[in-house]
Amino acid sequence: MNRNITLPTSDEEIKELRAGDMLYISGTIYTARDAAHKRMYEALEAGQDLPYDIDGSFVYYLGPTPARPGQVIGSAGPTTSSRMDKYTPLLLSKGLKGMIGKGKRSPEVVKAIVENGAIYCAAIGGLGALLSKRIIESEVIAYDDLGTEAIRKLTVKDLPVVVIIDTVGNNLYETAAEDYLKNI
Numbered sequence: 001m002n003r004n005i006t007l008p009t010s011d012e013e014i015k016e017l018r019a020g021d022m023l024y025i026s027g028t029i030y031t032a033r034d035a036a037h038k039r040m041y042e043a044l045e046a047g048q049d050l051p052y053d054i055d056g057s058f059v060y061y062l063g064p065t066p067a068r069p070g071q072v073i074g075s076a077g078p079t080t081s082s083r084m085d086k087y088t089p090l091l092l093s094k095g096l097k098g099m100i101g102k103g104k105r106s107p108e109v110v111k112a113i114v115e116n117g118a119i120y121c122a123a124i125g126g127l128g129a130l131l132s133k134r135i136i137e138s139e140v141i142a143y144d145d146l147g148t149e150a151i152r153k154l155t156v157k158d159l160p161v162v163v164i165i166d167t168v169g170n171n172l173y174e175t176a177a178e179d180y181l182k183n184i
Contacts, residue, residue: 004158007098008056014097017119017163019170024158029100031062031152033079036143037087044090051142051151055095060123061102063148064132073138073154077128078102081120085109092116100161104173114169121161134159 001020005013007027017023030052032040040050061081065074081101088099089112100121105113113120123131137155144150164172 007058009097011097011117014119015117015167017166019163019166019172019175021163021166023121023161023163025058025100025161026157026159027155029058029060029098029154029156029159030141031060031064031150031154032084033061033063033149034083035146035149036151037084037091039143039146041087041090044094050094052153054091056097057095058098058100059091059096060100060154062100062152064138064152065128065148067138071132073132073135073152075128076132076135077125078123081105088112092118100159105165110165110169110171113165114167117167119163119167120165122164123159123161131159 002022003017004024004026007025007029043050061079061084062076063079064076067074078101080103081099082103082105085106085108088109092112093116097118098121100123102122102125105120134156135154136157139153140150141153142151162172
């Protein structure tokens with residue numbers, strides 16, 4: 001099913017989404033990759049605040065290329081999500097509601113997604129230049145010293161993603177493979 005959502009959104013709307021739904025996301029999302037996740041994790045472990053309000057937020061695993069003149073941001077393709085898996089359960093427990101990346105997630109992350117009523121979505125790798133056109137504002141808000149891995153606050157309009165893991169644990173990567181094998 002095709003769905004349009006505007007962030008921030010309600011827990012009820014997140015719970016209605018199912019693996020396989022095509023989403024067009026508008027609103028505010030944040031970027032963070034490996035180095036930023038490590039810093040956020042260490043801050044939480046030390047009892048410190050995060051650089052933004054994570055409760056109800058979505059994170060895009062993204063390290064954009066530099067913007068060309070006249071552009072808001074450079075190429076904005078997803079990073080492999082499993083690289084953030086060791087940090088994700090803690091962030092989900094603090095209120096993270098959605099993640100956008102590419103690739104499979106560990107069983108521990110899937111369990112944390114279900115326990116915390118969150119979702120995992122995939123953006124299509126290789127379409128970074130096209131995805132960047134859906135980003136209408138970009139601002140570095142933390143860890144500027146990390147360069148492309150700094151945390152950015154993005155305003156997006158109709159960013160296309162697919163729900164891969166929903167709040168009840170349905171996993172499109174598993175069900176799609178099963179369906180394919182049944183049909184060959």
